[in-house]
Amino acid sequence: MNLTLKIWRQSGPTSDGAMHTYQLADVSPDMSFLEMLDVLNEQLNEKGEEPIAFDSDCREGICGQCGLMINGDAHGPEVTTTCQLHMRSFTDGETITIEPWRSDAFPVLRDLVVDRGAFDRIIQAGGFVSVNTGSAPEAHSVPVPKDDADRAFNVATCIGCGACVAACPNGSASLFMGAKVTHLGLLPQGQPERDERVVNMVAQHDHEGFGGCTNIGACTAACPKEIPLDVISQLNKDLRTAIKHGH
Amino acid sequence: MDMPDTTTAADPSHSGILDGDYDDAADYYNPGEPLVDTKAPDGPVADRWQNRKFEARLVNPANRRKLSIIIVGTGLAGASAAATLGEAGYNVKSFCYQDSPRRAHSIAAQGGINAAKNYKEDGDSVHRLFYDTVKGGDYRSRESNVYRLAEVSTNIIDQCVAQGVPFAREYGGLLDNRSFGGVQVSRTFYARGQTGQQLLIGAYQALERQIAAGTVSMFTRHEMLELITIEGKARGIIARDMVTGEIQTHLADVVVLASGGYGNVFYLSTNAMGCNVTAAWRAHRKGAYMANPCYTQIHPTCIPVSGSHQSKLTLMSESLRNDGRIWVPKNQADCEKDPREIAEEDRDYYLERIYPSFGNLVPRDIASRAAKNVCDEGRGVGPEVEGVRRGVYLDFGDAIERLGRDAVANKYGNLFDMYARITGEDPYAVPMRIYPAVHYVMGGLWVDYDLQSTIPGLFVTGEANFSDHGANRLGASALMQGLADGYFVLPHTIRDYLADGPFETIAEDHPAVVEARTSVEERIQHFLTVSGTRSVDSYHRELGNIMWEYCGMERSEDGLKKAIDLIRTLRDDFYRNVKVLGSAESLNQSLEKAGRVADFIELGELMCIDALNRRESCGGHFRAESQTEDGEALRHDDEFAYVSAWEWTGLDERPVLHKEDLTYTAIEMKQRSYK
Numbered sequence: 001m002n003l004t005l006k007i008w009r010q011s012g013p014t015s016d017g018a019m020h021t022y023q024l025a026d027v028s029p030d031m032s033f034l035e036m037l038d039v040l041n042e043q044l045n046e047k048g049e050e051p052i053a054f055d056s057d058c059r060e061g062i063c064g065q066c067g068l069m070i071n072g073d074a075h076g077p078e079v080t081t082t083c084q085l086h087m088r089s090f091t092d093g094e095t096i097t098i099e100p101w102r103s104d105a106f107p108v109l110r111d112l113v114v115d116r117g118a119f120d121r122i123i124q125a126g127g128f129v130s131v132n133t134g135s136a137p138e139a140h141s142v143p144v145p146k147d148d149a150d151r152a153f154n155v156a157t158c159i160g161c162g163a164c165v166a167a168c169p170n171g172s173a174s175l176f177m178g179a180k181v182t183h184l185g186l187l188p189q190g191q192p193e194r195d196e197r198v199v200n201m202v203a204q205h206d207h208e209g210f211g212g213c214t215n216i217g218a219c220t221a222a223c224p225k226e227i228p229l230d231v232i233s234q235l236n237k238d239l240r241t242a243i244k245h246g247h
Numbered sequence: 248m249d250m251p252d253t254t255t256a257a258d259p260s261h262s263g264i265l266d267g268d269y270d271d272a273a274d275y276y277n278p279g280e281p282l283v284d285t286k287a288p289d290g291p292v293a294d295r296w297q298n299r300k301f302e303a304r305l306v307n308p309a310n311r312r313k314l315s316i317i318i319v320g321t322g323l324a325g326a327s328a329a330a331t332l333g334e335a336g337y338n339v340k341s342f343c344y345q346d347s348p349r350r351a352h353s354i355a356a357q358g359g360i361n362a363a364k365n366y367k368e369d370g371d372s373v374h375r376l377f378y379d380t381v382k383g384g385d386y387r388s389r390e391s392n393v394y395r396l397a398e399v400s401t402n403i404i405d406q407c408v409a410q411g412v413p414f415a416r417e418y419g420g421l422l423d424n425r426s427f428g429g430v431q432v433s434r435t436f437y438a439r440g441q442t443g444q445q446l447l448i449g450a451y452q453a454l455e456r457q458i459a460a461g462t463v464s465m466f467t468r469h470e471m472l473e474l475i476t477i478e479g480k481a482r483g484i485i486a487r488d489m490v491t492g493e494i495q496t497h498l499a500d501v502v503v504l505a506s507g508g509y510g511n512v513f514y515l516s517t518n519a520m521g522c523n524v525t526a527a528w529r530a531h532r533k534g535a536y537m538a539n540p541c542y543t544q545i546h547p548t549c550i551p552v553s554g555s556h557q558s559k560l561t562l563m564s565e566s567l568r569n570d571g572r573i574w575v576p577k578n579q580a581d582c583e584k585d586p587r588e589i590a591e592e593d594r595d596y597y598l599e600r601i602y603p604s605f606g607n608l609v610p611r612d613i614a615s616r617a618a619k620n621v622c623d624e625g626r627g628v629g630p631e632v633e634g635v636r637r638g639v640y641l642d643f644g645d646a647i648e649r650l651g652r653d654a655v656a657n658k659y660g661n662l663f664d665m666y667a668r669i670t671g672e673d674p675y676a677v678p679m680r681i682y683p684a685v686h687y688v689m690g691g692l693w694v695d696y697d698l699q700s701t702i703p704g705l706f707v708t709g710e711a712n713f714s715d716h717g718a719n720r721l722g723a724s725a726l727m728q729g730l731a732d733g734y735f736v737l738p739h740t741i742r743d744y745l746a747d748g749p750f751e752t753i754a755e756d757h758p759a760v761v762e763a764r765t766s767v768e769e770r771i772q773h774f775l776t777v778s779g780t781r782s783v784d785s786y787h788r789e790l791g792n793i794m795w796e797y798c799g800m801e802r803s804e805d806g807l808k809k810a811i812d813l814i815r816t817l818r819d820d821f822y823r824n825v826k827v828l829g830s831a832e833s834l835n836q837s838l839e840k841a842g843r844v845a846d847f848i849e850l851g852e853l854m855c856i857d858a859l860n861r862r863e864s865c866g867g868h869f870r871a872e873s874q875t876e877d878g879e880a881l882r883h884d885d886e887f888a889y890v891s892a893w894e895w896t897g898l899d900e901r902p903v904l905h906k907e908d909l910t911y912t913a914i915e916m917k918q919r920s921y922k
């Protein structure tokens with residue numbers, strides 16, 4: 001395959017960026033999207049041009065480190081992560097536009113790399129169970145209905161990639177936050193701190209500059225782990241309950 | 248691939264014949280004093296940990312805040328330690344190279360975590376888990392450490408459940424277990440195929456809680472590039488802020504490395520792109536011994552390489568071998584054919600043929616080596632990459648016929664989907680192709696029973712140390728070890744060291760600090776000013792090819808010696824001809840890789856020397872000179888029941904080998920057999 005690539009380049013957090021156009025020939029359909037960029041980078045290096053910076057680590061769709069806007073879609077055309085996207089999803093002669101996540105809360109650091117530290121700070125605000133090492137009771141002392149455990153697992157699969165934010169016209173992180181609140185809220189271990197958790201996480205979310213949710217659903221459509229939209233209803237429900245409890 | 252052809256390096260006049268004992272590695276190292284683990288208490292193995300915990304001195308809670316700890320790594324081993332030591336009130340600084348601690352490579356572990364809970368009442372116990380681990384490691388691990396691992400395994404599950412880790416459960420609401428990796432009891436706890444992710448998120452959340460509490464300061468996108476030692480003790484690190492390029496000095500009373508494994512020395516592996524040996528290697532160069540570096544685990548069921556662009560390999564769960572049948576064509580001429588058109592009688596189900604009693608379920612190393620052998624014979628399948636087809640069929644045709652498509656989909660659906668996404672082929676219709684890939688390293692920095700390295704004040708946990716898995720690791724035991732080390736072992740042993748505090752304050756202009764910092768700056772400047780012609784990746788790939796060919800699953804004296812020569816030549820060329828663009832003062836991924844590859848090259852040489860010294864087939868690796876008459880692995884307990892701990896003596900100097908003898912008081916050594 002031969003491709004035209006339009007890629008965002010920006011030399012640092014405070015510099016202006018611009019789209020650059022590159023031609024890439026002989027792309028194999030079996031390459032992953034990021035391997036295609038590796039090949040381009042090898043060629044740029046050869047020519048004496050600095051390679052394009054982009055994030056990835058596991059390249060298995062689980063660490064959440066990768067993430068690109070591909071032709072305007074977070075993680076591209078398939079329901080998967082950027083690293084698990086393969087070139088067979090594109091056609092010979094195609095022009096592909098590649099940009100970083102776009103969100104005020106995720107500033108660009110260089111080229112396609114952004115800072116998602118805001119997600120960690122949301123977790124710091126309450127996305128945990130307070131249990132010091134060594135103080136846990138025997139694991140079987142609290143049975144958990146299988147159905148609850150399975151549902152908790154399903155939403156705990158969020159990889160913290162940020163695609164939901166990038167896809168959202170409001171730049172909201174409600175899906176990410178809803179996934180955590182729902183995960184811990186379904187388990188007995190998550191109950192004691194349930195009210196505080198949601199209140200503090202939402203406050204941090206707003207403080208970071210993420211937008212509000214207006215139920216558009218673009219987040220869930222972009223989510224590589226298919227986190228369902230109803231985690232946001234759960235988030236709102238938990239928030240209302242907490243407020244009712246006087247938080 | 249172009250490999251420089253050199254045949255120098257070792258001096259042929261040293262024939263290496265010593266008193267009738269032939270040591271083919273003697274030209275490459277110097278023998279050193281034996282090493283003994285001074286911290287493991289004597290007495291019955293079951294009492295040792297309790298005794299050590301009691302003997303380890305306590306630190307007054309009021310003094311803890313004044314004691315500082317650096318922890319490099321936020322995988323299971325690092326995040327758990329940082330959270331626990333933060334909770335205890337110490338002043339902790341935590342580092343990772345990713346943009347969030349939650350992305351450490353532990354996240355990718357699929358299968359599960361072992362623990363001796365005996366919830367199934369199937370005869371499991373601490374002693375049995377201990378026994379299975381020592382046996383699985385082919386009697387090359389340290390008895391006292393393994394026993395402790397089995398002992399604390401049960402606490403891990405309690406802790407994780409309390410954190411909200413959503414393990415798989417049964418209808419009654421209790422935890423489900425499965426049997427994993429060929430053991431006969433069900434002791435593996437799991438969260439679908441994403442156990443590592445769920446455990447790491449638990450540890451990550453505990454860590455974030457401590458960050459919020461102010462006990463832990465987190466440094467993401469920071470790479471440790473040097474260890475600071477003062478008067479022989481570890482006192483800090485030099486790190487580079489990977490966004491601004493700033494070189495920073497971080498001082499502390501004690502340093503913990505939880506920096507993961509170095510499987511990426513092979514270039515292609517199932518490890519994440521950034522996994523590296525730099526933190527461990529820099530410590531090695533400062534005096535920490537490296538133990539058993541050649542012990543590598545190669546996993547038989549990975550998706551094969553599809554072309555020279557390949558950047559990493561993807562593991563598929565070993566459970567596939569329960570129902571899939573492995574085969575290659577009997578005739579080379581059939582290798583290009585559509586497998587569905589190859590008649591039954593023209594297929595060679597080689598594992599079933601050679602190992603009739605275990606068949607497709609032989610251990611990982613045997614399955615891996617057999618696959619390599621049939622491909623080397625020219626009977627591999629799939630695309631030809633650099634002239635060879637490296638793949639064998641894993642065929643579910645019979646299983647689909649026997650159980651029905653739905654039943655197969657129920658069991659393996661997510662793996663089949665993953666395979667289809669990566670290869671573009673439908674495994675329900677066409678047999679899957681698999682090939683072995685490097686997956687895990689048992690080798691790592693030498694540590695004593697306290698997990699302290701040979702540098703006082705430097706502790707090492709998780710995959711970065713060597714201690715628990717001997718020459719091979721059981722499935723689902725790496726996660727167990729990472730969390731055992733971080734939650735339950737290190738927090739006790741480190742306090743004995745910290746009880747000597749308060750420690751002398753070190754100034755940033757201390758000559759040893761300045762020296763460490765300058766060396767880092769000079770190295771970076773060197774990479775950026777070579778202005779050669781070859782990319783960092785091209786060197787990494789070439790190193791990987793050498794390692795895979797000569798220091799992979801089968802090693803021989805000739806091959807290893809050749810590899811050492813090739814690596815030395817590659818190293819010279821790298822320093823003269825590498826091309827790294829960009830600046831030191833910004834995010835520069837080529838520069839990051841250059842440092843890692845430079846360290847991999849040095850490590851690769853030591854791995855080959857270690858492999859050369861170990862003239863026995865043992866655990867995950869096969870030494871051509873040590874096999875039985877019918878070609879099976881032959882271990883030599885009389886000569887090699889020791890840990891090889893290597894001391895760095897300088898570039899182009901011979902490393903010094905210190906042996907730690909392994910003795911077993913609670914277990915008897917046995918040779919394994921799978922025929």
Ligand SMILES: Cc1cc2nc3c(=O)[nH]c(=O)nc-3n(C[C@H](O)[C@H](O)[C@H](O)COP(=O)(O)OP(=O)(O)OC[C@H]3O[C@@H](n4cnc5c(N)ncnc54)[C@H](O)[C@@H]3O)c2cc1C
Pocket residue numbers: 319320321322323324325342343344345348350351352353354355356357358359360442443469470471472505506507508517518519522523525526562686687708709710711722723724725726727729
């Ligand atoms: C695909 C796959 C599947 C697996 N499945 C299983 C399984 O089912 N069960 C099982 O028990 N084991 C499994 N393993 C093995 C297991 O996952 C690992 O051995 C284990 O998670 C390692 O944990 P760790 O904490 O030691 O290191 P890691 O999780 O690798 O963490 C290393 C940390 O160190 C940091 N770091 C490294 N170098 C530097 C540096 N120079 N400066 C700063 N920070 C640095 C990284 O940022 C990271 O935070 C699997 C491994 C792979 C590859």
Ligand code: SF4
Pocket residue numbers: 157158159160161162163164165175176179219222223224225226227
């Ligand atoms: S909710 Fe989905 S899109 Fe958002 S961070 Fe989690 S995995 Fe990514």
Ligand code: FES
Pocket residue numbers: 055056057058059060061062063064065066067081082083084159
């Ligand atoms: S690189 Fe880990 S999810 Fe894509």
